[in-house]
Amino acid sequence: MAILSKEEAQAILTKVLGFSTADECEASLRGAEEGNIRYANNAVSTAGAASTMVLSVSSVYGKKVGSASVNEFDEASLKKVVERSEELARLSPENPEYMPMLGPQTYDESPTYVEKTAAIDPAIRANMVAESLEVSKAENLEAAGFLDNSSGFRAMMNSKGLFAYNKSTDVSFSVTIRTPDGTGSGYTSNSFNDVSKLDTLAMSKVAAAKAKNSVGANAIEPGKYTVILEPLAVSDLVSWILRGFDARSADEGRSFMSKRGGGTRLGEQLFDERINIYTDPTNPDLPSATWDSDGLPLKKTTWVENGVVKNLAYSRYWAAQQGVDPMPSGRGMIIPGGSSSLEDMIRGTERGVLVTRFWYIRSVDPQSLLLTGLTRDGTFYIENGAIKFPIKNFRFNESPIIMLNNVDDLGKTERSGNIMVPPMKIRDFTFTSLSDAI
Amino acid sequence: MNRKDFIYYTAMGMGASLLPNGGLFARPIDPLEALNERADAQTKKALADAALNEAKSKGATYADVRIGRYLNQFVATREKRVQGVSNTESYGIGIRVLVDGCWGFAATNKMTKEDIAQTAATAVAIARANAKLQGAPVILAPQQGFGEVSWQAPIEVNAFEVPIKEKVDLLLQVNDVAMQNGANFVNSLIAAVNEQKYFASTDGSYIDQDIHRIYPNFNVTAIDRASGKFQTRGALSSPMGMGYEYLNARPEDKVSGVVTRYKHRYDMLEDVQAAARNAAEKIKAKSVEPGKYDLVLDPSHLWLTIHESVGHSTELDRVLGYEANYAGTSFLSLDKLESGTFNFGNELVNVTADKTETGSLGAVGYDDEGVKCKKWDLIKNGILVNFQATRDQVHILGENESHGCSYSQGWDDVQFQRMPNVSLQPGKEKLSVDELIKDVERGIYIIGDGSFSIDQQRYNFQFGGQLFYEISNGKIVGMLNDVAYQANTQEFWNSCAGICDASDYRLGGAFNDGKGQPSQSNAVSHGSATTRFNGVNVINTARNI
Numbered sequence: 001m002a003i004l005s006k007e008e009a010q011a012i013l014t015k016v017l018g019f020s021t022a023d024e025c026e027a028s029l030r031g032a033e034e035g036n037i038r039y040a041n042n043a044v045s046t047a048g049a050a051s052t053m054v055l056s057v058s059s060v061y062g063k064k065v066g067s068a069s070v071n072e073f074d075e076a077s078l079k080k081v082v083e084r085s086e087e088l089a090r091l092s093p094e095n096p097e098y099m100p101m102l103g104p105q106t107y108d109e110s111p112t113y114v115e116k117t118a119a120i121d122p123a124i125r126a127n128m129v130a131e132s133l134e135v136s137k138a139e140n141l142e143a144a145g146f147l148d149n150s151s152g153f154r155a156m157m158n159s160k161g162l163f164a165y166n167k168s169t170d171v172s173f174s175v176t177i178r179t180p181d182g183t184g185s186g187y188t189s190n191s192f193n194d195v196s197k198l199d200t201l202a203m204s205k206v207a208a209a210k211a212k213n214s215v216g217a218n219a220i221e222p223g224k225y226t227v228i229l230e231p232l233a234v235s236d237l238v239s240w241i242l243r244g245f246d247a248r249s250a251d252e253g254r255s256f257m258s259k260r261g262g263g264t265r266l267g268e269q270l271f272d273e274r275i276n277i278y279t280d281p282t283n284p285d286l287p288s289a290t291w292d293s294d295g296l297p298l299k300k301t302t303w304v305e306n307g308v309v310k311n312l313a314y315s316r317y318w319a320a321q322q323g324v325d326p327m328p329s330g331r332g333m334i335i336p337g338g339s340s341s342l343e344d345m346i347r348g349t350e351r352g353v354l355v356t357r358f359w360y361i362r363s364v365d366p367q368s369l370l371l372t373g374l375t376r377d378g379t380f381y382i383e384n385g386a387i388k389f390p391i392k393n394f395r396f397n398e399s400p401i402i403m404l405n406n407v408d409d410l411g412k413t414e415r416s417g418n419i420m421v422p423p424m425k426i427r428d429f430t431f432t433s434l435s436d437a438i
Numbered sequence: 439m440n441r442k443d444f445i446y447y448t449a450m451g452m453g454a455s456l457l458p459n460g461g462l463f464a465r466p467i468d469p470l471e472a473l474n475e476r477a478d479a480q481t482k483k484a485l486a487d488a489a490l491n492e493a494k495s496k497g498a499t500y501a502d503v504r505i506g507r508y509l510n511q512f513v514a515t516r517e518k519r520v521q522g523v524s525n526t527e528s529y530g531i532g533i534r535v536l537v538d539g540c541w542g543f544a545a546t547n548k549m550t551k552e553d554i555a556q557t558a559a560t561a562v563a564i565a566r567a568n569a570k571l572q573g574a575p576v577i578l579a580p581q582q583g584f585g586e587v588s589w590q591a592p593i594e595v596n597a598f599e600v601p602i603k604e605k606v607d608l609l610l611q612v613n614d615v616a617m618q619n620g621a622n623f624v625n626s627l628i629a630a631v632n633e634q635k636y637f638a639s640t641d642g643s644y645i646d647q648d649i650h651r652i653y654p655n656f657n658v659t660a661i662d663r664a665s666g667k668f669q670t671r672g673a674l675s676s677p678m679g680m681g682y683e684y685l686n687a688r689p690e691d692k693v694s695g696v697v698t699r700y701k702h703r704y705d706m707l708e709d710v711q712a713a714a715r716n717a718a719e720k721i722k723a724k725s726v727e728p729g730k731y732d733l734v735l736d737p738s739h740l741w742l743t744i745h746e747s748v749g750h751s752t753e754l755d756r757v758l759g760y761e762a763n764y765a766g767t768s769f770l771s772l773d774k775l776e777s778g779t780f781n782f783g784n785e786l787v788n789v790t791a792d793k794t795e796t797g798s799l800g801a802v803g804y805d806d807e808g809v810k811c812k813k814w815d816l817i818k819n820g821i822l823v824n825f826q827a828t829r830d831q832v833h834i835l836g837e838n839e840s841h842g843c844s845y846s847q848g849w850d851d852v853q854f855q856r857m858p859n860v861s862l863q864p865g866k867e868k869l870s871v872d873e874l875i876k877d878v879e880r881g882i883y884i885i886g887d888g889s890f891s892i893d894q895q896r897y898n899f900q901f902g903g904q905l906f907y908e909i910s911n912g913k914i915v916g917m918l919n920d921v922a923y924q925a926n927t928q929e930f931w932n933s934c935a936g937i938c939d940a941s942d943y944r945l946g947g948a949f950n951d952g953k954g955q956p957s958q959s960n961a962v963s964h965g966s967a968t969t970r971f972n973g974v975n976v977i978n979t980a981r982n983i
Contacts, residue, residue: 040759041759043574051546122564253663373891393893437895
């Protein structure tokens, strides 16, 4: 019941709009089915499942907006939710930033839904986890992990003729494998729309190798180092960048995208010229919905080209204020890379630090996008083109903006969670203290 | 009550996307709906019994159900505008079962007896599927059934009964004061939470509870266009386990000093006036010279350091490895506990865990597995003496009664070990903040919480703050900027050099502390009095891009 087809969603929404007497009306449906399994110390600890569906209606008189929702779908309930939203709209003051609803739009297709992922049941989840546990048990290591899969749909329709529908699946897996004495730890994680791309056995082997190789870490002095960041470590940092590509906060002078003296950094060379950043909801390796909550179509958008800022996101309201076209904010960031493998990058490094991932990352200064956090689950010292020994974790204080100006090399791009990035070799990365954590 | 006033601005749904949605199952509601009762205790008992009976008949050796109604209200504004008012309700049932020594959990918001029985059967099926992957079977500490009981948070004013217009008017006034005092931008927010929780278990408990939380907050921004610099100053309020009475300022709850701080009542208008002034001062403040400083930490700041370094490290599930894949483990171990000699801090440091302190976020009558709540020691005269545990963990500590630390953020998430209030006890000797500062030669007085980060075993941390004042030869000499301190938890708590007395004790807290997979949010308070730490490493965080 929770996942409606396009036709089923259309039928309900058409009926809902039929009850409307407001100037404008928008109805949206969303539903999801989710299941998960969590394990630790080589055994399952918790597991669960849930499903839900909800209908929301917004009615508008002039610039007065009212919203209401319901999770019952008989005719009387549908009528009641429309009436309630209309009552709320009449009682509301005007919203000065209200933008009239959009008319019909054309959306691209995106392969966000994969039947095989939707068909995952508790037994399949348990088997996928069993494969991970085989690795840890066989090597006398301890695994803790989480496997979560979901199917969902969203649909919206308005009284101006707009209709949008998307259904999607996701499966996410992460595992930490540790030595029983706690002296070594390794980790991998990833997300896919298509479960056939997820190999819990292979991923667990990577985590197990990191756990064993990280035993006996040496302490080296904090300071500025050349680092090779694996895709996971890159994604931990660069995923902060696009949040700042918001025109309004930049225009207001309170973002790293604001320019001294006023205005924004649009058009500025903000990064190394090898850095390109774009989003593309139809990318087959990172598909996402092709419309946003306003009903605006989402297209491939270039945010940074050859290091130059090419676009900022404009809400429909802010675009109207500034006399430009709206630009929906980007999701699913992609940074194209080069052809080097991680091994090539290590071979070409005289002295450096290999980082598996970062942890507990927080903004320290929004002015420079300075972040702090720590390395975790596999940090290694590189000398003369080879990994020499594991090292203790570091705390860093670094800005991804500065980091993307200090690029030495970009490897091959791959999906890491919900973005696609290459491994990166970065100069002068700032580590400020040592941590005893493993 | 005037309906128009009550729901005034409610419907600004277009702005609601800015606001937290209160969970997967939360749906927007009319604020008046929040005041209707969903189901009486007898109806809930009948639904709970449907689940418990089905679970038992399918082979569960233990089962508990939580019928939860979770209400959230957010009123958010910026400058002269209401950004959004969001009221959400999430209502449903979560069923946890123990089958063959393994947990299973399932939840539904379809509240018929048939759907509930089917969900109980699903929970049993999940437990069975997972039983083949289990390690040692779950061992539950004994728990008496309490029969039909209830607990009500001792609030004076239910925030959900206060008209939206009153909240909007206050926030717009707050914004106006900020702008009048030189702010370039201001955002302000009032968040209110009401958890109506009904717990029942096969032990024979039927527990009805009503819990309230409130969080007024703002952020003031000052901008210097010429230099391109901007600074913010956040509110010195705390989220509290209270009703709307928290916003009725009283002189006796104000702590005067370099800036006014607050105890059990908050003066939002007074604080925002100071904040606008502070934000402008911060732009011109001296950039800190890195090095070792003695830190004097106000409770509005210290709560977060306690939370991260003491609260999380003493969670037994972390110690045992259950959080290894996400939040992490702990530098503490059962060995360190059992030694009875592990110096977490020096002898000044006494830390308690407490689920009963009035007005705190963690206060509740019974936890989410039907255990009556209490208070206990974690660190006594600097020595680690206990952890935080639930029913299925406490046997590992050699105890046969749960600490009552089980909590779930909603009916649709499984309950697990969550942090109680963890508080640093005030000094026994009379000591004021001025007396604490007067012996500091080179120090920094930090007020308000800022940036925070700590490693996955809780050794190495870094904290920022809202306001930094330079102390030179026992006197506050001016404001500093770009300050963050880094330390190791055990070294830090062993550098404690003085704790003010109980008259300075105040609560701070986290409204949304994350842990678990899927991640769940917990609300928890941390009390302390102003405390001095000697020789802490301070870094300068200014960078240019």
